[in-house]
Structures are given as structure tokens and as C-alpha cells.
Amino acid sequence: MRTRTPPLSTLRLFDAAGRHLSFTRAAAELNVTPSAVSHGIVGLEEALGVKLFRREAGKLSLTREGADYLTYVSEALSLIIVGTRRLPTPHSGRTIAISSAPTVASRWLLPRLHEFRSSYPRIAIRIDTSHRQVGFPVDGFDFAIRMSRIPVSTGHWTRLFGEWLVPVCSPAYRDAVADMQGGIDLARATTLHVNSLSEDWQAWLDASGAAEILPNGTMHFDTIQLSLEAAEAGLGVSLGRMSLMEREFRDGTLVKVGPAVPAATTYWLVSSDMAEHDRDLRRFKDWLLTKAEAFASDHAGPSSPAVPTAVG
The missing domain is CATH 3.40.190.10 (Periplasmic binding protein-like II)
Structure with a gap:
């Protein structure tokens, strides 16, 4: 008997909830309500006939079956995204999706983007400044700019500059x-x-x-x-x-x-696996690293002597 595949929408809810172990954070990532995530997971569990999560007071955890299923679902969603991006788009051109904290995006990235756009006008840029974790490639981002002491999640981390x-x-x-x-x-x-x-x-x-x-x-x-x-x-x-x-x-x-x-933390460029193989993504990454290297060289330290401070 042929197994019925669950709806893709419920699998996305399960993937996000499984990664975050939180219906609330999964809802924020997917721009839905926590109630929608909860109901979607219940529907998926009923359709599969298997409990995927243990729900305890103030805590959400995967069951053994849920943890095993999550590895397959996450990999399947990643393959769909990668396969979709590999489709030729001769008329629409390439879109590069970047996640960045809002202040870094507006004050450091945007003033420099005109140069890249001038060189590659057919490559569109999409910037997301919401405060949330990024999962590559499930969330659909190619790059993320993050501030951290060390690499802390998936993706390829390359140091941009200190602070x-x-x-x-x-x-x-x-x-x-x-x-x-x-x-x-x-x-x-x-x-x-x-x-x-x-x-x-x-x-x-x-x-x-x-x-x-x-x-x-x-x-x-x-x-x-x-x-x-x-x-x-x-x-x-x-x-x-x-x-x-x-x-x-x-x-x-x-x-x-x-x-x-x-600062103890530093700015990093986080890249998806595909950024290492896709020509346009590689162009953007190389360009951004060049801009960061020039900026770091010009801002190696404070630009003027410190002002004496009385802190009382």
C-alpha cells in the first residue's frame, strides 16, 4: 500500500518546531501564530499515528521517533530548496537573500551595495532584518551577517571585521x-x-x-x-x-x-553550502569580503584619542 505523503506545509511547521524546540520561535520564523504551529503539529501527528513531541510544562522536546523523522524532513526540505535554486532563470536573473541585523544592514551594508549592483545589475538583492536564527538552506537565505565571539550554528563562517x-x-x-x-x-x-x-x-x-x-x-x-x-x-x-x-x-x-x-564579539559572514558552488553567490561573497578587508584596514582601532572619563 502506498504511503500518503503529509502536506508540505505541516512538514515545514515540524521542521521549524523541531529545530527551535519551541512553537513560539517556530511561529516567528514562519510568520504564523504559535496556535497555527501547534494545530499543524497535532494534525501531522494524527495523520502519521506517531507522537513527534513531548509537551511538558514550559518545555518542548522531540520523542525518539520525532528526532529520527526530523533528520529526514530537514534533509528533504533542503534538497527541494537546493533543487529549486538550480533551475535556470534566464529572464528573471538571480536573487541573493541576506539576513542581517537592521543597524549593520542600514549603516554598513547598504552604503556599499551600489558598487555590487553596478557590476551585476541582473542579480537582485533581498535583505531581511528580523531578529531570528537562520537555518541554511531551509529558511531560503544565502548569507547572514552576524555578530558573535565564535561560529555558533550551521553554515560557513568567515570573519568580516572586529568592533x-x-x-x-x-x-x-x-x-x-x-x-x-x-x-x-x-x-x-x-x-x-x-x-x-x-x-x-x-x-x-x-x-x-x-x-x-x-x-x-x-x-x-x-x-x-x-x-x-x-x-x-x-x-x-x-x-x-x-x-x-x-x-x-x-x-x-x-x-x-x-x-x-x-569588543569580544566580531562580525561574521555566514554562508550556505551552495554559496561555495554557485557562481553568482561566490561573486557576492568575494565582493563582500573584499569590502570588509578594506574597511578593517581603515578601522584598525579608535580613530582619535580617548576622552578622559569620570564615572563617579
């Missing part, structure tokens, strides 16, 4: 909380924090040797972009990334008010 952390604020805010020596007293300042970062103010305090501070209030944001815009608006002191603030330093809307210290 420096430095406190910044508007010139007016600097003058408002200046100390007697002309530095800035962080104990009187509002510190602006980015919740999505693994390295924030505590990392800077540890690396700079500054004493612990009890700031005069805090504000929290989900992106570096918002934190920097808040600093420009005079709302406090942001812990900026040197490579992402070229425009503000040039225009004078942000000034350094503390020593720059090297």
Missing part, C-alpha cells in the same frame, strides 16, 4: 553632564541600553577598567539604531559601535565621551 565599543552622546548632552575636569560624569547621566546585544554597558565597564556606576536613570531599546537616535536626541549616553557611526562622527551629531575598547 570597538565607545560611549557617545550629543554635544549638548555632554556639556550638560560634564564634570570639573571637562570629561563626563556617567553617574549623572542616563545610560541607553540595547536589550538584544550580548555586549553592552557591563562589557565596556569591565574592559575599560571603569568603576561600577549607578546612572541617573536608564532607557532600553531593541536595536542599536534606536539607541543612537536617542543619544542624538539628547536622551542620554549610548554605547556605540565605532564601525556604525561614521556619519554621526562626521556630522558632529554624536561625540565620544569615554575610551573605546575592543
Whole structure:
């Protein structure tokens, strides 16, 4: 008797839930509701007559049968994606899909993309800036730009460039909380924090040797972009990334008010397996690595002496 193949839509739900071990994170990845993921998995289990997950209070885990089935489903979905990409598209041209944190995409990648597009106008670019993990090739991405201490997931990881952390604020805010020596007293300042970062103010305090501070209030944001815009608006002191603030330093809307210290994390280009074999993907990867090498050479360290800081 011929075995009935489950619908592809339910297999995608199972693959995402199996990788994340979370219906909520799977739903975010697939842009559906957690309820849709849960109902889809229940329907798949009923159709197969096998329990794929163990559902316990606050914990989701694969059964032995589910873990075994996941290896086949993930491989099958990957083969479909790879096979689809290998189909000739003489009229539409190639599309390169990139996942990147929003601030890195807008402040580092986009200003350089015109050069690549000028050389290869038939290659389209798609950029996704959602905060989520990327699974190659199931999610349909060719590349991801990530900040991490070391490679932490699937794909081929190539270092792009390092980063420096430095406190910044508007010139007016600097003058408002200046100390007697002309530095800035962080104990009187509002510190602006980015919740999505693994390295924030505590990392800077540890690396700079500054004493612990009890700031005069805090504000929290989900992106570096918002934190920097808040600093420009005079709302406090942001812990900026040197490579992402070229425009503000040039225009004078942000000034350094503390020593720059090297970050423990670094920027990486994560590539799918196909990027090593596809001609257009290889062109993009080689171009991006060339841009990163030139940038790293020009930004080997802080561009100006550190400003004395009183942290109180």
C-alpha cells in the first residue's frame, strides 16, 4: 500500500518546531501564530499515528521517533530548496537573500551595495532584518551577517571585521553632564541600553577598567539604531559601535565621551553550502569580503584619542 505523503506545509511547521524546540520561535520564523504551529503539529501527528513531541510544562522536546523523522524532513526540505535554486532563470536573473541585523544592514551594508549592483545589475538583492536564527538552506537565505565571539550554528563562517565599543552622546548632552575636569560624569547621566546585544554597558565597564556606576536613570531599546537616535536626541549616553557611526562622527551629531575598547564579539559572514558552488553567490561573497578587508584596514582601532572619563 502506498504511503500518503503529509502536506508540505505541516512538514515545514515540524521542521521549524523541531529545530527551535519551541512553537513560539517556530511561529516567528514562519510568520504564523504559535496556535497555527501547534494545530499543524497535532494534525501531522494524527495523520502519521506517531507522537513527534513531548509537551511538558514550559518545555518542548522531540520523542525518539520525532528526532529520527526530523533528520529526514530537514534533509528533504533542503534538497527541494537546493533543487529549486538550480533551475535556470534566464529572464528573471538571480536573487541573493541576506539576513542581517537592521543597524549593520542600514549603516554598513547598504552604503556599499551600489558598487555590487553596478557590476551585476541582473542579480537582485533581498535583505531581511528580523531578529531570528537562520537555518541554511531551509529558511531560503544565502548569507547572514552576524555578530558573535565564535561560529555558533550551521553554515560557513568567515570573519568580516572586529568592533570597538565607545560611549557617545550629543554635544549638548555632554556639556550638560560634564564634570570639573571637562570629561563626563556617567553617574549623572542616563545610560541607553540595547536589550538584544550580548555586549553592552557591563562589557565596556569591565574592559575599560571603569568603576561600577549607578546612572541617573536608564532607557532600553531593541536595536542599536534606536539607541543612537536617542543619544542624538539628547536622551542620554549610548554605547556605540565605532564601525556604525561614521556619519554621526562626521556630522558632529554624536561625540565620544569615554575610551573605546575592543569588543569580544566580531562580525561574521555566514554562508550556505551552495554559496561555495554557485557562481553568482561566490561573486557576492568575494565582493563582500573584499569590502570588509578594506574597511578593517581603515578601522584598525579608535580613530582619535580617548576622552578622559569620570564615572563617579
